[in-house]
Amino acid sequence: MKISLLGGRVVDPANGFDGVVDIHIAAGRVAAIGSAPQGFQANRRIEATGLVICPGLVDLAARLREPGLEHRATLESEMHAAAAGGVTTLACPPDTDPPLDEPGLVEMLKFRARNLPGPRVFPVGALTTGLHGETITEMSELTEAGCVAFSHADAPLADTQVLLRALQYAATFGHPVWLRPQDSCLARGGIAHEGAVAGALGLVGVPVVAETVAIATIIQLVRLTGARVHLCRMSSAAGVELLRAARNEGLPITADVAAHHLHLTDAELPRFDAQLRLVPPLRSEADRAALSAAVADGTIDAVCSDHAPLDDEVKEVPFGEAEPGASGIELLLPLTLAWAERAGVSLAMALATISSRPAAVLGLPYGHIVEGGPADLCVFDPRAQWTVRREALFSQGRNTPFLGQTLTGQVRYTIIDGHVDFERH
Amino acid sequence: MLDHAGGQIDGDGRLRHLLTLQGLPRETLLAVLDTAASFVSIGEREVKKVPLLRGKTIFNLFFEPSTRTRTTFEIAAKRLSADVISLNVQSSSQSKGETMLDTVQNLEAMNADMFVVRHAASGAAHFIARHVRSHISVVNAGDGRHAHPTQGLLDMFTIRHFKGDFAPLRVAIVGDVLHSRVARSEIHALRTLGVREIRVVAPKTLLPSGIEELGVRVFHDMTEGLRGVDVVMMLRLQNERMKGSLLPSAGEYFKNYGLTAAKLALAAPDAIVMHPGPMNRGVEIDSAVADGPQAVILPQVTFGIAVRMAVMSMLAGGQS
Numbered sequence: 165m166k167i168s169l170l171g172g173r174v175v176d177p178a179n180g181f182d183g184v185v186d187i188h189i190a191a192g193r194v195a196a197i198g199s200a201p202q203g204f205q206a207n208r209r210i211e212a213t214g215l216v217i218c219p220g221l222v223d224l225a226a227r228l229r230e231p232g233l234e235h236r237a238t239l240e241s242e243m244h245a246a247a248a249g250g251v252t253t254l255a256c257p258p259d260t261d262p263p264l265d266e267p268g269l270v271e272m273l274k275f276r277a278r279n280l281p282g283p284r285v286f287p288v289g290a291l292t293t294g295l296h297g298e299t300i301t302e303m304s305e306l307t308e309a310g311c312v313a314f315s316h317a318d319a320p321l322a323d324t325q326v327l328l329r330a331l332q333y334a335a336t337f338g339h340p341v342w343l344r345p346q347d348s349c350l351a352r353g354g355i356a357h358e359g360a361v362a363g364a365l366g367l368v369g370v371p372v373v374a375e376t377v378a379i380a381t382i383i384q385l386v387r388l389t390g391a392r393v394h395l396c397r398m399s400s401a402a403g404v405e406l407l408r409a410a411r412n413e414g415l416p417i418t419a420d421v422a423a424h425h426l427h428l429t430d431a432e433l434p435r436f437d438a439q440l441r442l443v444p445p446l447r448s449e450a451d452r453a454a455l456s457a458a459v460a461d462g463t464i465d466a467v468c469s470d471h472a473p474l475d476d477e478v479k480e481v482p483f484g485e486a487e488p489g490a491s492g493i494e495l496l497l498p499l500t501l502a503w504a505e506r507a508g509v510s511l512a513m514a515l516a517t518i519s520s521r522p523a524a525v526l527g528l529p530y531g532h533i534v535e536g537g538p539a540d541l542c543v544f545d546p547r548a549q550w551t552v553r554r555e556a557l558f559s560q561g562r563n564t565p566f567l568g569q570t571l572t573g574q575v576r577y578t579i580i581d582g583h584v585d586f587e588r589h
Numbered sequence: 590m591l592d593h594a595g596g597q598i599d600g601d602g603r604l605r606h607l608l609t610l611q612g613l614p615r616e617t618l619l620a621v622l623d624t625a626a627s628f629v630s631i632g633e634r635e636v637k638k639v640p641l642l643r644g645k646t647i648f649n650l651f652f653e654p655s656t657r658t659r660t661t662f663e664i665a666a667k668r669l670s671a672d673v674i675s676l677n678v679q680s681s682s683q684s685k686g687e688t689m690l691d692t693v694q695n696l697e698a699m700n701a702d703m704f705v706v707r708h709a710a711s712g713a714a715h716f717i718a719r720h721v722r723s724h725i726s727v728v729n730a731g732d733g734r735h736a737h738p739t740q741g742l743l744d745m746f747t748i749r750h751f752k753g754d755f756a757p758l759r760v761a762i763v764g765d766v767l768h769s770r771v772a773r774s775e776i777h778a779l780r781t782l783g784v785r786e787i788r789v790v791a792p793k794t795l796l797p798s799g800i801e802e803l804g805v806r807v808f809h810d811m812t813e814g815l816r817g818v819d820v821v822m823m824l825r826l827q828n829e830r831m832k833g834s835l836l837p838s839a840g841e842y843f844k845n846y847g848l849t850a851a852k853l854a855l856a857a858p859d860a861i862v863m864h865p866g867p868m869n870r871g872v873e874i875d876s877a878v879a880d881g882p883q884a885v886i887l888p889q890v891t892f893g894i895a896v897r898m899a900v901m902s903m904l905a906g907g908q909s
Contacts, residue, residue, distance in 0.1 A: 360799025364611070366711040366734025366770055369798060436712030480690050480720075482710035484733065 165207055165582060166190045168200065172212030172543060176219060177516035178532035187217060189539040192582035197535055208584070212543055215576055218515045219531045220252025220283070220540035222522040224420050225396065226471040226493050228285070230276065231269060232261025237473040237560035239273075242493070243282030245559035247586035249469070249494040250542035250575040252283045253523065253530045257342075258290040259317035265290035265301045267309035274310040281585045284540075286312045286526065288342055291330050295319035300330045303339050312526055313340040313394065318443055320348030324381060331391035340527075342394040343382055345403065346444065350374035355484050357447040361430040367484060370445050375403040383410045386417060394525055395419040398464055399444035401454030408463045418525045419463070421455050422470035423499040424490055428452070428565060438479045438486035439565040456507050459517055466522035467503070469496040473561020491561035495552065497544060498571035505572075511546070539582040548574035596718075604903050606718045606727045609736040610777040618781055622746050624899035625892070631668055632894060641902045642671035645702040649675040650717075651730070652689070652708040657866055658730050658740075661890070662705050665897035671702075671905075693717055701725060703904060711735035711770075726904040734768050740865055741774030743896040745782060747889045748820055751861050755782040761814050761856075762805075763790040764824030764846060764873050767797050767835075771865045772824055780804050790814035791846065794835040811846050815855045823848055823864045826873050839872045849875045853883065861885045 167189040174197070175182045188196040188204055195201055226246060229237040246254055256273075258264035264273070270287050277285035289311035293299040296319075303314055314334060321327055321343075334341045351374040356362040358369025379395065383406065386393050398404060398421045410417050428446045440446060458464040472489025479486050492499075496518055504514030519542075523531025530540055551570045554562040578586040597613065599605045604617065631637055647666045651659055659675055666673035678692055693704070703726045706714045711733030718727040731737040745755075752758060760779055766772045766789050779787050780803070787805045789796065801807060808814030815821060831839040853862065862874075862884045870876045878884060 358798050360802040363797030363799040364773065364803055366732075366736070366773060366797075368734075371798075436715040438716075477688065480688070482689075482708065482713040482716040482732075484710040484712065 166205060167579070167582070167584070168206040168209045169212045169217055169541070169543065170209060172215045172217040174217045174533065175512050175515055176533040177512040178219070178520035179534065181533070182512055187533070187541070189579065189582050192539055194533060194535050194537050194539050197533065210543070210577060214545065215543050216511070216546050217541055217543050219519040219533050220542050220578065220580060221250045221496060221518045222526065222531050223251045223254040223471070223493060223496060223518070224466055224468040224522045224525060225422070226251070226254040226256055226469055227259065227473065228256050229473060230260060230273060236475055239276055240280060241558065241560040242471070242473060243277065243280050243285070244586070245557065246493050247282045247578045247580065248558045248575060248588070250497050250544060250578050251493055252540035252542065252578065252580045253286065253526070253528065254283050255286045255288050255312060255526060257288050257315055257317045258295065259319065263290040263295045263317070264288070264311070265293050265295070267302065267305045270306055270309040270311055281583070283580060284530070286310070286528070288313045288315045290314065291316045291341060292321070292326065297321045297323055297326055300326070300333055303334060304337060307337075307339060312528070313342045315342035315396070316344065318344055322348045328385055328389070331385050331389040331393070335389045335391035338392070340392045340394060342396050344396045345375050345378035345382060347374045347377045350377060355441060355445070356433055357430045357445045359430060359448055361433050365433060365436075367433065372400045372402050372447070375400050375444065376406055379403050379406045383415065383417070386410070386415050390416070392416045397422050397425070397444050397470060398455060398458070399425060399447050399451065401451045404454045404458045404463060408458070411463060418465045420466040420468045420522070420525070421459060421464050423467050423492060423496055423503070424470070424565060425452065426456050426459065426467065426503040427499060432565070436483040437565065438481060438483050439490065439563055439567065441483055441486040441488050442490060443488040456503065459503070460507055460509050460513070465525050467496070467500050467517040468522065469493040471559070473559050474563045476562065479563045490564050491557065491559045492564060494557055494559060495564065495566055495571065497542070497575060498573040501546070501573040502571060539579055541579040542575060543577040543579070544573055544575045546573055548572070550574050607738050607900050607904065608714045608718055608727065608729045610738045610741050610774050610781070611736070613781065615781050615783070618742065618745065618778060621742050621896065621899050621903065622749060624903060625746055625895040628895040628898045629892065632891065637668050638670055639668065640670045642666065642669035642905050645671045645905055646700060647671045647673045647703045647705065647901070648696050648701050649673065649705045650678055650692070650696070650707070651676065652678045652706070652713070653731070654679065655707055655731070657890070658707065661893045662730060662897050665894050665901060668894070669898055669902055671901070689717070690720060693720060697722060697725065703728065703901065705730050707731045709733055728900060728904065731770055734770050735773065737770040737774050739893070739897050739900055740771050741778045742900070743889060743893040744775055744822065744863060744865070745778050746892045746896050747863060747885055748861070750888070750892065751885055752819060755784050758784045758820060759786040759788070759818040760784050760820040760822060761788040761790055761818040762822045762824065763811065763814065763848065765795045765826050765830060766791050766800065766824065767795045768827065768830065769824050775822060776803050776805060788814050788818065792836070811852055812855055815852055818856045819860050821848065821853065821856055821860055821862045823862065823874050825865060825867065826869055831872070843872055847871070847873055847875060848878050850877050850881070853878055863889055866890070
């Protein structure tokens with residue numbers, strides 16, 4: 165399949181390129197940027213005038229719910245949703261059922277994903293067996309099976325000795341470890357940011373120290389072990405300060421934030437909307453502003469969707485009884501564009517946080533547009549407005565706090581490995 | 590769309606639901622108290638009934654056990670001539686796996702006019718209010734740690750009955766504020782009605798963070814906190830809080846925060862003592878005080894019926 169994308173505005177943050185130029189694709193690769201190679205005969209010519217062409221998006225946290233949680237979503241539905249969101253590469257956390265703690269499970273997931281249209285899927289393996297926080301997993305075997313990192317997802321890892329050993333072992337072989345910085349004891353029972361809003365509403369709080377105590381612990385263990393650690397889902401200003409200091413010190417620590425944390429705060433909670441039940445919890449406006457600034461200055465590397473499709477039953481309950489999480493992979497692009505608009509950040513910088521920067525966290529050769537490189541592209545209309553309705557989403561999970569809101573920016577084509585895996589007219 | 594306060598009142602200024610006292614205007618609170626005052630005497634008559642809610646069907650939906658609150662709501666509904674059905678949902682549908690929404694929709698299909706809801710989760714009454722048909726009113730009879738608006742209103746009624754004007758009053762709320770929906774509703778009501786000072790007295794482990802932002806003064810020393818106050822509102826300490834990481838023992842709690850005659854002597858000489866019940870004698874309050882001349886705990890119960898009648902009649906009146 166040979167494709168020519170004509171007249172689009174190509175924005176490639178990794179190479180500092182922003183200009184109107186044609187792109188020609190052949191054999192899964194970008195054959196040429198600019199004039200077509202000699203004798204190039206496109207099977208398909210896509211008129212892209214007025215559209216933006218950027219590297220396919222890279223999402224560091226998308227739950228596909230397989231194996232074991234197919235009542236929530238299937239690989240088919242979520243990979244289609246990812247493609248509809250412009251995502252061409254994603255990492256999926258190990259919080260499946262059973263968790264991704266055995267090579268066979270990882271191989272099966274990779275195999276199933278490879279045979280479906282949609283993004284490249286990179287599993288993150290479980291750091292401990294069953295995510296029980298006791299025994300470390302066979303990281304070398306799991307890496308061979310296709311894991312790109314190891315994580316504890318949102319499961320508590322209360323035993324710091326196990327954490328230390330896991331980091332030492334991972335560091336021995338250079339495996340990255342992704343950790344959700346939350347002290348499970350300090351966060352126990354909490355469902356909302358501990359502060360005046362939760363206090364007044366009678367919601368049990370998750371204090372900011374649950375994050376900072378965990379980050380402080382992780383930083384000291386990284387200093388000791390030299391492990392490469394990625395902090396998943398930053399939520400607080402104080403946490404960002406610790407992260408910034410660690411990075412200034414030169415420690416090998418990266419971090420991400422969920423797109424919804426750049427927009428929402430605990431000020432929304434008095435509606436008791438179960439869609440706002442998220443982990444980590446939505447914190448104060450000062451925290452949101454600090455997260456936004458940290459993404460803008462690079463302290464936080466990447467914005468991710470933290471995609472968590474849930475069935476309606478677990479959200480149609482009172483706030484505190486709802487399962488946490490939001491379906492978000494189809495909102496990653498428009499929410500990041502809206503963040504950039506609000507924060508006064510350039511389009512290129514915004515796109516970097518969901519393409520080249522997360523690709524660098526993964527250490528994978530995606531998230532940029534180069535001749536001879538993989539043809540993974542997202543083509544979107546930067547002015548198209550659309551309303552987030554249940555029926556507008558491809559994900560099986562319709563659980564999002566943005567239902568009913570009108571967002572700007574909509575994917576027109578998603579090209580993965582040289583194939584048009586999604587298109588919308 | 591319901592927000593936490595505004596959605597309780599419809600476009601014509603009528604009460605649609607009673608979910609929380611936060612954000613309810615002073616006129617609404619006073620209207621409830623005035624209406625309740627007109628109902629107090631009904632309880633003293635030989636025939637304790639008025640026909641205001643004849644033909645209306647009220648469901649008491651208690652997802653959490655309660656005796657006193659459920660009983661007073663039942664009596665209030667019956668005195669208004671409504672048909673009232675009390676369901677202890679915890680012991681029936683929920684244990685069969687029926688969701689709360691299913692339970693509510695089934696009762697709607699039986700042509701309910703009003704739901705009185707108690708639930709262990711903060712925000713449960715808001716959730717139901719958001720999902721019921723537009724002609725149905727929801728009364729929050731306690732949701733988690735969030736709100737217990739009719740208790741807050743009956744406490745205001747009691748204070749006004751014994752003290753008259755709210756403006757000069759200093760009020761101390763003592764005990765487990767952290768877990769108390771009663772305290773939160775009392776604070777909102779006292780603020781709206783404009784008392785001179787609201788104090789909360791508790792150890793740091795039993796105070797929610799940011800409580801000062803509700804407009805209260807925080808005291809950790811009960812002798813300081815009670816000095817000169819006109820109203821002492823005690824809170825119940827639940828058994829499961831009495832030992833663990835919040836408090837070491839019931840005995841030490843009583844030593845520091847139990848209301849004794851000696852501590853009460855620091856308050857204004859004519860101070861009244863209130864308690865939402867059920868009391869733990871010897872834990873948060875000494876029997877000598879609970880049964881003493883300054884206690885108005887039993888009148889609170891009596892007024893509770895009149896206040897609940899007032900709320901139900903105002904809600905039902907809003908649609909007829």
